[in-house]
Amino acid sequence: MSVSMSSAPFSRAVVRAMRKLYPPALADNSWDNTGLLLEAPFVPSRPQSNTILLTIDLTRAVADEAIALKSSIIISYHPIIFRGLKCLTLANTQQQILLRLASHGISVYSPHTAVDAAPGGLGDWLADIVTGTRTSYEEFSDAVETPNSKEALDDNDPFTDLKPPPTYTLNHHPSQTSFRLATAASETVTTIPHTRRPIVPQSPDLESHPGAGMGRIVTFSNPQPLPTLLDRIGKGMNNPKGFPIAIPQGRTISDLSISSVGICAGSGGSMLGGLDVDLLFTGEMSHHEALAAIEKGQAVISLFHSNSERGFLTEVLRGQLEGMVEEEWAKIRQEDGENEELREVLEEEFEVLVSEVDRDPYGIVILKSDTG
Template structure:
């Protein structure tokens, strides 16, 4: 029977934790590596709905992209949503693992999957993990060229198709030419300067601040905003499929209860 440590080792081969940002909290954040594991649930964010699903489905491990806990915890009580989730899972003997920014930046991680899904070529990290490498493959974000020149409207359409969503928000004119695209999952607006530095015509990301959007418009760089959830959740579904296919023979699935907290209302 595989152990939690066995699954952790497999995950860290796929997304080495040394790729994580210094401010992050990745790895086995709650649990016992020696415990046996048969059932693994993946999710983008560990909410009470996901915790209840993990308990009901008798999972032994939750792989959550966003770490819980993220910051040091002074008190662990059921008085807060975070405390309730942790208390439930600890009481049920369920471990928690988070790959977060390590998975974002891994060679086959979320940003690579976005670039690949948009059919970008000559793809490189937007911010290399090791700038001294002649041909860096690891790092934050990705940037590459489109197969043939396109425009913002078509890039937006391709992005919605890739992520299975019905809308995106954009900065820029629909007919704005796009030859080089940067991608940064999640809250990727902070990569705008890096996208400008590498000559990207557009940045595809989950979300960005209002002032970042203004800066992009002033710089003539188009932006495609998918929403934080959509920009990352698909990769946790793929991760569950990948885990289930590995020789450890665990049952793995992406949470069926998780959903985007934002809804679109059209009056």
């Protein structure tokens, strides 16, 4: 006699919602691995909360966070499984994470490049930043880091010297929950006239998602001073401590004007390399890719890989999911409404949360003068 198993009803609603928002057909399946990567079985005697946890990377810290929240499902932008697995053991740290999550009834879904390609997705979010199309976010005043205070230093941080006076501190980009949506009309940025198009258009085009494709090329109606774009990007990325920029030798930031921008979230070297644009805006590029760009007279801005992606979770994906999951959750409730075993689970509302511990592995070391 076979045993019937399924994932939690709420997890099924979330997977349906993600597939509608970001169809798997949009992903670059020649190398990417997207979709439902871990389907944890539903145990009626130990139900999870109807909570979605959004993250860029599924690390041990994020798994701990999801377990503490009793989340039903994690939406991890980056896939934790890229290649085929011949076994699942505790000897591998990433497999440990998967086994732990399965034992706690937590599923994992990864949309990755489907989000990059979708209209209104990650590529357009970055394009919105450089064109001033978005509404700004601002930090809570109590979330501002104060590296000069001893309380702000991490005792376990090998990059931080705890002996007074400290000569350097390691600063990571703040977690997304330390930001709130600016609602004042005066905080809405005026859109700069421009056109935009994908670098690699989706083929064949999806009727449900017209205009999809990888990367974006933004062309301004009037050239923009590079310092103005830097200010826009800094504010749009929630004021990071700093980010790398490369410009041609013999030029200065203040004398560069930008008429066109090539955009790619994450690692953009291969996609942006052949573009005839003034500025390459991405998460990371190799030394030689950046060198080749400035030799062509281009400027390069890189943000660290996942810092070019993380803000999208709070500013776009969370709101999208709240709307789409509400529709799919209502359908699941109707479909499973006669199942007495699911009555308590189906009566619960849901919540979409953004991880507080997810962060790029790189931080910025800020040097300070030694006054000792």
